[in-house]
Amino acid sequence: MTTDQNTERTGTVFDIGYQSYAGEREGRSRAWKTMLWDGVKNGMGIGRGGWAKFLPWLVLSPTIATGLVFAALGAFFEQIGFDVDETEGGLPVDLPGHLELTAVISFMILIFAAFVGPELVCPDRRNRVIHLYFVRPITMFDYLGARWCALFILILAASILPHITYWIGLLFGVADSLGHAQDNWLDIPRFLGNGIVFAIFTTSLTIAISSMTDRRMIATLIVIGVIMISTFAELIVNLFELQESISELIALVNLIDINANVMPSIFFGTYNESNDLNMFIPIVWVALLTAGSIFATWSFYSRQR
Amino acid sequence: MAVPISSAPLLEARNLTKLYGNVQALDSASFTVGPGITGLLGPNGAGKSTAIRIFLGLTDATSGSALVMGDDTRDPYARTRLGYMPEHDCLPPNQSAANFLTHMAEVSGIPPSRSRALAADTLRHVGLFEERYRPIGGYSTGMKQRVKLAQALVHDPVLILLDEPTAGLDPTGRTEMLNLIRRIAREFGISVVLSTHLMQDVERTCDNIVLLDLGRVKESSDVASLTQETELIYVEVANNRDRFAAELTNRNIEHTSEGIAVSIPDVDGAKFDAVRDALVASEARLVRMGPRQRALIDLFRSN
Numbered sequence: 346m347t348t349d350q351n352t353e354r355t356g357t358v359f360d361i362g363y364q365s366y367a368g369e370r371e372g373r374s375r376a377w378k379t380m381l382w383d384g385v386k387n388g389m390g391i392g393r394g395g396w397a398k399f400l401p402w403l404v405l406s407p408t409i410a411t412g413l414v415f416a417a418l419g420a421f422f423e424q425i426g427f428d429v430d431e432t433e434g435g436l437p438v439d440l441p442g443h444l445e446l447t448a449v450i451s452f453m454i455l456i457f458a459a460f461v462g463p464e465l466v467c468p469d470r471r472n473r474v475i476h477l478y479f480v481r482p483i484t485m486f487d488y489l490g491a492r493w494c495a496l497f498i499l500i501l502a503a504s505i506l507p508h509i510t511y512w513i514g515l516l517f518g519v520a521d522s523l524g525h526a527q528d529n530w531l532d533i534p535r536f537l538g539n540g541i542v543f544a545i546f547t548t549s550l551t552i553a554i555s556s557m558t559d560r561r562m563i564a565t566l567i568v569i570g571v572i573m574i575s576t577f578a579e580l581i582v583n584l585f586e587l588q589e590s591i592s593e594l595i596a597l598v599n600l601i602d603i604n605a606n607v608m609p610s611i612f613f614g615t616y617n618e619s620n621d622l623n624m625f626i627p628i629v630w631v632a633l634l635t636a637g638s639i640f641a642t643w644s645f646y647s648r649q650r
Numbered sequence: 651m652a653v654p655i656s657s658a659p660l661l662e663a664r665n666l667t668k669l670y671g672n673v674q675a676l677d678s679a680s681f682t683v684g685p686g687i688t689g690l691l692g693p694n695g696a697g698k699s700t701a702i703r704i705f706l707g708l709t710d711a712t713s714g715s716a717l718v719m720g721d722d723t724r725d726p727y728a729r730t731r732l733g734y735m736p737e738h739d740c741l742p743p744n745q746s747a748a749n750f751l752t753h754m755a756e757v758s759g760i761p762p763s764r765s766r767a768l769a770a771d772t773l774r775h776v777g778l779f780e781e782r783y784r785p786i787g788g789y790s791t792g793m794k795q796r797v798k799l800a801q802a803l804v805h806d807p808v809l810i811l812l813d814e815p816t817a818g819l820d821p822t823g824r825t826e827m828l829n830l831i832r833r834i835a836r837e838f839g840i841s842v843v844l845s846t847h848l849m850q851d852v853e854r855t856c857d858n859i860v861l862l863d864l865g866r867v868k869e870s871s872d873v874a875s876l877t878q879e880t881e882l883i884y885v886e887v888a889n890n891r892d893r894f895a896a897e898l899t900n901r902n903i904e905h906t907s908e909g910i911a912v913s914i915p916d917v918d919g920a921k922f923d924a925v926r927d928a929l930v931a932s933e934a935r936l937v938r939m940g941p942r943q944r945a946l947i948d949l950f951r952s953n
Binding site: 362363364365366368369370371372373375376379380383392393394468472473474476477478479480481482483484 | 706707708726727729730732734736738739740741742743744749753754756757758759760761762764768771775801805806837838839
């Protein structure tokens, strides 16, 4: 290319000045969807730095890995001659099922919620971006609803992904996949239903606690603290020899136990085998805790506004 | 679909009263805001921020009504036509300006397919195009003010409300911000409400003012009529001001000393001659002599 060609004018840049936006405006529905998707992305650190991605995945990965380990165990026993489904006349084996998987992963998911929940609401108040949201076409109800749904989606995903991994993994691991699917299809609505209830309860509790402070780490520590205190409270009360039904009633303060054992046993139909307390009492208790958390969140934000 | 503009005033306060417990922030304030740049002026505690918060739907009035282009401020739709730049810091430090503005455009109802282009355009207009992918936390105060202004503009509103937009800026930054605000109104066609206690900002920028004091409207008019020329003659001298003042006294000319200058009321032809003679006698070097304009500060003094 010659010097003349370099200096030859091949185009002109025009500043067309400010252009008014004449396109479509989608109003509240777009605002709501944006807040929801932004919450999901923020929760998992998508579009953010490495550290923001590291923590949620650090907690989430072991839950999925647990599902894989459960599936691998099933496949292994099948390979060495045991009959996992106990339908083919081989040596029966009592493998841990979805109920046991729930018990193992529920604490990890509570920790996951403790890290991710504050990430969705605390920075908005700390950086005061929330004031910019409320002068746009969304209401406080929209904002809280979108953030709640984002966390719900993440916790639900964390709750059911290990189960799906286990269910599908075992499907590929056993000799008769079709027979296994036919025999165990009922597990899907069970772990899905349990996951939904667990996600509703945990989301509401985490958002309520996160509403009390604009510092993420403090909110995370409070959530973990509440879980630990509730567990220790039950342990201390259990030191006294109380009636079985009273012990079960007091055990409901233990958030880990509710999520790991009580509610899953209701969904998997094993509650009455090991509990004297009417199953509606834990259901009402969880509903009350959820409603109380939602009310606390709403009243806190109403006062702040 | 573009935002339809009604024939109603952009903002209208009708007997707006706001009580915070026993504290009365607004006391039956009634005023309207039309197109152009309107200064919402008043000392601290005058009720400016409360009025803005009511118009933005962030708080409810105790009594009276506030309308945005004819619609109730509590209607989320009314807020699609407004932009707001708060005084306080409100930016996420870890996000880039481009991502933040894109997000804000979408929260304002702009489809994702258009919001990124709008964000880039808006950042170009406020002079941050080259810096748009840097995290906001690394910006200077002036750049952060521009991002705050850009987020108020990104959805192409009809009216933007700016709360102390020059706060924390150095003189150069302040001039640039005021120039930008003038451009927004003149070139972009977006009306502006400028809430400030800095009268010079209002004098330099605004077409109209609403003066609030103790929650009441003290004055609501156009800036030009409030800063019109007065009957005062302003004589600025480079030296011997005291001798000049003494010569005026000797000639029985009423006057007031103001720094390096002297103000003389009710000047007629004969008085002009006497002032000229006093200047000669005092050997003061004349810098400027002419009718004095009222400053907005006089409004505060008179109230």
